[in-house]
Amino acid sequence: MRLITFYVGDKTSFGMVDGDKVFDFTVRFPNSSNLIDFLDPRSQQNAEEAIKGADADYSLTDITFRRPIEFPGQIVCVGINYGNRDAEYGTSIRGDYPNIFLRTPETLAAHNQAMLVPPESEQLDYEGEIALVIGKGGRRILPERALDHVGAVTCLNEGCIRDWMRHGKVNITQGKNFYRCGSVGPWLVTADEFDSYDDIRVTTRVNGEVRQDDTTANILYDFSYLIAYASTWNALEPGDIISTGTPTGSGARMDPPTWLRHGDTVEVEVSGVGVLSNPIEKEKT
16 A cells, blocks of 8 residues: 655645545545544555545645655664675775664655755765554564555655765764655555565666665665664664665765755655655755
8 A cells, every 4th residue: 555645735745645646544444534533444445445446535746745754753874784885985894783763754855845955064864764653552572573664665765965964973964864865665564565675676867777676685684673673772663664774875975975966856665665755956945
């Protein structure tokens, strides 16, 4: 099932996508306020029964995409999680634990919404990633049970402002949290659509040129470990996002470094999910 949050007319709605058909859950489930209520299998079954034989409310051309989970409680990001990034850094990058940092929701644009080059820097960069959306919360989740807590998968461009990641000696928070320097979407694909997460491909293209391309067969810390680890210091809640790391090929690692510019288009494709696409624009001040 593909779950979507969207804007139509003068309101924000949420629902399900089937091909180019959009079914509005806000009219069918008036007691629900967002997609978090549909991240568990029973609610998804109820939703499928509710639209069985029904006419679609909209087509994809009628709506404007919003972030699928507009305001997750946590966006947990994993740095340097693909094995062949050793060559990019010129040294062994695997430590005893994963590199973790947090983002805020407004740093992420929706599908088709512009990612922004701020006036403070020209160094807007892309990072295509696979993002997990938590469906069942928990604290100190056991690795062997961790995948039971995945509600859905989506695409995430974990974009950043590179030079602002270097303002502090060991602090990258500023560069990862500029307004709309990344993106997420276009929708959520529920966990039942995936047989496993062992070999999911993520590809990033800039103006049609492939810049990043790898699969989860090459990650250092698998999804089970990341969920268990992230749930250690704080409880994970439904709707929380874990973005699982980016492959080699970011603009910062090109020779010379190549940044996203006004007029570019960047796409992140995740197998089994779809394509997240964003134009690049200069931020208006």
